[in-house]
Amino acid sequence: MKLAVGPVLYLWDRTIALDFYAALCDAPVDIVYLGEVVCSKRRVLQREDWPGVAQALRDAGKEVVFSTLALIEAESELATMARIADSAGGHVEANDMAAVQYSAGRPFVAGPHLNIYNAATLAMMAAHGARRWVAPVEMPLATIATLGAARPPGLEIEVFAYGRLPLAFSARCFTARAQNRPKDECGFICGDYPDGITLYSREDQPFLTLNGIQTQSAAVQNLLPHIGALRSAGVDILRLSPQSQDFPAVIRAFRTALDSGDAATSFPEPSLPGGYCDGYLRGEAGIDHAG
Amino acid sequence: MKLELVCPAGTLPALRAAVDHGADAVYIGFRGATNARNFPGLNFSEKEAAAGIAYAHERGTRVFVALNVYPSPATWDAATAVIDTAARLGVDALILADPGLMHYATNRHPALRLHLSVQGSATNWRAIEFYRREFGVRRAVLPRVLSVTQVARLIERTEVEIEVFGFGSLCVMVEGRCALSSFATGHSPNTQGVCSPAHAVRWEETPAGRQSRLNGILIDRYSPGEAAGYPTLCKGRFRVNDSVFHALEEPTSLNALDVLPALMAAGVKAIKVEGRQRSPAYVAQVTGLLRRALDLCAAAYPGRTEGHGDDRAGSPASWTPPADLLSALDALAEGRTHTLGAYHRPWQ
Numbered sequence: 001m002k003l004a005v006g007p008v009l010y011l012w013d014r015t016i017a018l019d020f021y022a023a024l025c026d027a028p029v030d031i032v033y034l035g036e037v038v039c040s041k042r043r044v045l046q047r048e049d050w051p052g053v054a055q056a057l058r059d060a061g062k063e064v065v066f067s068t069l070a071l072i073e074a075e076s077e078l079a080t081m082a083r084i085a086d087s088a089g090g091h092v093e094a095n096d097m098a099a100v101q102y103s104a105g106r107p108f109v110a111g112p113h114l115n116i117y118n119a120a121t122l123a124m125m126a127a128h129g130a131r132r133w134v135a136p137v138e139m140p141l142a143t144i145a146t147l148g149a150a151r152p153p154g155l156e157i158e159v160f161a162y163g164r165l166p167l168a169f170s171a172r173c174f175t176a177r178a179q180n181r182p183k184d185e186c187g188f189i190c191g192d193y194p195d196g197i198t199l200y201s202r203e204d205q206p207f208l209t210l211n212g213i214q215t216q217s218a219a220v221q222n223l224l225p226h227i228g229a230l231r232s233a234g235v236d237i238l239r240l241s242p243q244s245q246d247f248p249a250v251i252r253a254f255r256t257a258l259d260s261g262d263a264a265t266s267f268p269e270p271s272l273p274g275g276y277c278d279g280y281l282r283g284e285a286g287i288d289h290a291g
Numbered sequence: 292m293k294l295e296l297v298c299p300a301g302t303l304p305a306l307r308a309a310v311d312h313g314a315d316a317v318y319i320g321f322r323g324a325t326n327a328r329n330f331p332g333l334n335f336s337e338k339e340a341a342a343g344i345a346y347a348h349e350r351g352t353r354v355f356v357a358l359n360v361y362p363s364p365a366t367w368d369a370a371t372a373v374i375d376t377a378a379r380l381g382v383d384a385l386i387l388a389d390p391g392l393m394h395y396a397t398n399r400h401p402a403l404r405l406h407l408s409v410q411g412s413a414t415n416w417r418a419i420e421f422y423r424r425e426f427g428v429r430r431a432v433l434p435r436v437l438s439v440t441q442v443a444r445l446i447e448r449t450e451v452e453i454e455v456f457g458f459g460s461l462c463v464m465v466e467g468r469c470a471l472s473s474f475a476t477g478h479s480p481n482t483q484g485v486c487s488p489a490h491a492v493r494w495e496e497t498p499a500g501r502q503s504r505l506n507g508i509l510i511d512r513y514s515p516g517e518a519a520g521y522p523t524l525c526k527g528r529f530r531v532n533d534s535v536f537h538a539l540e541e542p543t544s545l546n547a548l549d550v551l552p553a554l555m556a557a558g559v560k561a562i563k564v565e566g567r568q569r570s571p572a573y574v575a576q577v578t579g580l581l582r583r584a585l586d587l588c589a590a591a592y593p594g595r596t597e598g599h600g601d602d603r604a605g606s607p608a609s610w611t612p613p614a615d616l617l618s619a620l621d622a623l624a625e626g627r628t629h630t631l632g633a634y635h636r637p638w639q
Contacts, residue, residue, distance in 0.1 A: 070468070071414060071436070071465055071468070072414060072415045072417075072418070073414050073415060073436070073437060073441055074415075074441070075444065077415075078415055078417055096412075096414075096415070096418060097411075097412075097413060097417075097418035097421045097422070098415050098417035098418040098421070100421060101417050101418065101420055101421035101424075102417060104421075113468060115361050115388070115389070115411075115412065115467055115481060117361035117362065117363055117389065117391075117481070117482070118361070118362055118363055118364055118367055118389070118391045119364060119367075119391070120367075120390075120391025120392070120394055120395065121361075121389060121390045121391035121394075122391075123391075124390055124391065124394060124425075125390075136470075136481075137470060138470040138473040138474070138479055138481070138482065139363075143363050143364060143365070146363075146364045146365075147364065165470075165474065167469070167470045167471050167474050168464040168465070168468060168469040168470060168471050168525075169464060169465045169468045169469075170436065170463050170464045170465060170539075171436035171437070171465070171633045172463055172540075172633075174538065174539060177538070178531045178532065178534070178538060197531055197532065198531075199529045199530070199531050199538055200529060200530040200531075201508055201509040201510075201527075201529060201530070202509055202511075202512055202528065202529070202530060202535060203509045204530070205508060205509065207475075207508060207529065208471070208529075210531065210538070215464070215471060215539070217474055279477070280473070280474075283477065284477045285473070285474065285475055285476050285477040285506055286470070286473060286474035286475075286477075287474055287475060287506075287508075288477075
């Protein structure tokens with residue numbers, strides 16, 4: 001199995017992001033996803049920063065994939081998606097059917113925000129050029145295994161294995177709303193929250209995370225203890241979604257577990273409120289945690 | 292060509308109510324986890340559907356069947372059986388979200404008219420174009436996240452008919468892109484056709500007030516005398532930083548009457564009413580009220596119902612929906628209040 005680092009889902013400071021990608025050049029991961037999935041207004045890096053970051057990662061032996069926006073509404077967002085698809089030379093992750101429509105006939109990665117739930121849809125995406133499929137986060141591992149067993153030839157399967165789960169998208173910016181700011185005068189307030197804002201129930205249970213127009217879980221999904229089951233299900237790639245704390249240790253733990261087959265690798269205690277979860281794996285509530 | 296009114300029917304009596312009160316089309320679902328209103332006591336058997344279709348067709352009303360979940364391998368056969376049944380019964384259109392099912396429908400029943408469900412998450416013309424080229428989709432229902440201006444621009448770029456929501460409960464998340472319910476309960480709109488399902492709801496009376504829980508998670512707490520709503524999880528009150536508030540969305544209904552002329556001018560083909568889970572009495576009232584609104588608007592702006600192209604001037608400032616109509620709809624609305632939702636973006 002390979003390790004992938006997913007796109008940064010938050011608005012990180014440019015220097016921090018550049019340092020993060022520089023460190024990934026030396027990290028034991030195989031694939032790095034770059035680009036913006038959540039908000040078209042954000043600029044984690046400047047447009048001219050990305051090619052250099054990508055080249056450094058490629059020089060370090062990483063496969064680089066450019067992810068595209070999950071919610072595309074405006075013409076300008078369609079144009080950005082098209083520009084990325086054209087320049088990525090087949091190394092693009094489609095997260096909206098607009099990107100599939102645009103990339104059809106060329107290789108692409110079918111991202112986690114496309115709704116691919118059955119063999120017929122998966123076969124169609126493969127026929128259009130999908131060489132890799134990132135399963136929807138809510139899909140049980142048993143279903144992934146069923147689809148994997150009959151997968152189109154050559155298709156790789158990737159699973160969201162670590163991180164706050166991307167659960168929903170909206171036209172509304174919940175981070176701006178929480179600060180009583182209008183969306184178009186947001187002042188990029190989300191930049192103050194490198195792991196999003198935790199939303200608690202009125203009993204102080206960490207429940208969700210506000211990340212701009214995206215809603216995530218508060219709990220970090222951690223599938224490290226289930227690597228054996230993931231391998232048996234035919235999963236080829238584990239996606240680790242960047243968080244601001246402990247990420248190098250998380251990568252090391254997954255790498256050690258993959259290389260040694262030992263899931264009992266030491267693993268950072270959860271530093272974000274909400275702890276760990278893994279319920280989706282068993283077809284249960286995603287928030288559940290068996291460990 | 293006029294702006295169509297598409298109304299919900301969860302049962303045969305609701306279907307008759309919609310037909311009798313002026314719907315141009317009704318949409319229904321079959322029992323089981325194949326549609327996005329998979330609630331106990333709701334939806335149609337094949338026999339009921341046949342009776343409903345006959346009733347509607349005799350009165351010039353069309354019937355659409357919604358099969359808008361994304362079936363997994365385990366539910367695939369049940370889903371394709373619904374397509375076969377719908378084709379056999381002679382429905383006027385099938386409302387689908389899943390590309391795999393569209394592929395099946397196009398192959399097996401090429402004459403069957405396909406609509407792209409709101410659950411298909413198509414929020415731009417290029418995504419709609421995918422479904423048109425692949426499956427000949429004739430109509431797309433837009434997620435409730437676009438402004439009127441965005442709807443108008445999208446229509447300029449597609450030949451697919453556009454249907455938008457006009458009234459009913461509101462999803463603040465992009466439909467088909469929301470796993471909040473499965474995160475909390477294991478059941479989601481995409482897979483089981485439910486959101487915040489009733490079996491996971493628990494009400495409690497406590498000294499602090501009435502509380503609603505979803506799979507144990509506290510969704511809301513109500514002061515004595517405060518109206519309590521169904522605990523749809525995005526409409527609960529939560530704590531963010533130091534404030535407790537409706538962090539995602541207030542319990543309120545969508546009501547697009549204020550922008551009806553603008554939607555007509557934009558070339559919208561049909562206005563959809565949410566609520567297959569609602570009673571026949573509710574469907575009768577809402578259908579009647581919206582029929583009146585659409586007819587008033589069409590009479591006031593006759594040039595705007597001739598379809599694409601001629602008049603794109605936008606919403607006439609003079610249009611004000613009759614106050615009695617709005618108050619009657621508010622009385623029926625979730626939270627007894629309404630919003631234009633994304634059509635007009637007060638948060639932008």
